[in-house]
Amino acid sequence: MMFSAMLVLDVNGTERRVPAAEGETLLTLLRDRLGLTGTKYGCGEGQCGACTILLDGRAVRSCRTLASAAVGKRVVTIEGLSRDGGLHPVQRAFLEAEAFQCGYCTPGMILSAVALLDAHPHPDQDQIIAAMNGNLCRCGTYLRILQAIRQAAREGQRS
Numbered sequence: 001m002m003f004s005a006m007l008v009l010d011v012n013g014t015e016r017r018v019p020a021a022e023g024e025t026l027l028t029l030l031r032d033r034l035g036l037t038g039t040k041y042g043c044g045e046g047q048c049g050a051c052t053i054l055l056d057g058r059a060v061r062s063c064r065t066l067a068s069a070a071v072g073k074r075v076v077t078i079e080g081l082s083r084d085g086g087l088h089p090v091q092r093a094f095l096e097a098e099a100f101q102c103g104y105c106t107p108g109m110i111l112s113a114v115a116l117l118d119a120h121p122h123p124d125q126d127q128i129i130a131a132m133n134g135n136l137c138r139c140g141t142y143l144r145i146l147q148a149i150r151q152a153a154r155e156g157q158r159s
């Protein structure tokens with residue numbers, strides 16, 4: 001692969017200098033160049049949410065985001081969510097609610113939930129569904145995912 005640019009990115013609070021090919025997506029840059037494989041490749045077409053990351057706090061599909069678009073913004077992946085060595089409150093809520101089976105959708109689900117709760121600390125059911133609607137779970141754990149998000153909201157993300 002021909003690299004066309006050296007990008008300087010803020011990834012999980014650390015400055016990273018990463019070579020990128022022209023038109024390279026943020027998903028492949030994170031997974032293949034930085035080894036952050038918690039960000040999953042699902043459909044590659046913006047339809048499943050498995051590749052969701054936070055860009056300046058907003059949940060975005062990294063498979064549909066150019067790596068160059070992340071320059072000057074804060075990128076947070078599932079690997080960067082823990083605080084002081086402990087799980088993020090939304091991660092804890094997912095664990096406690098057993099809101100996953102295979103876990104493939106889980107990083108994207110959690111990051112979408114974090115973005116939702118940061119914007120709306122006490123979302124109603126419609127807001128939760130609207131925010132999470134684009135994240136698909138092949139294992140069908142939706143009810144437990146809703147339960148985990150409601151729990152994290154009730155406890156104010158326990159931060």
Ligand code: FES
Pocket residue numbers: 040041042043044045046047048049050051052061062063064
């Ligand atoms: S892999 Fe990005 S939305 Fe499916």
Ligand code: FES
Pocket residue numbers: 099100101102103104105106136137138139140141
């Ligand atoms: S837990 Fe398997 S895809 Fe969601």
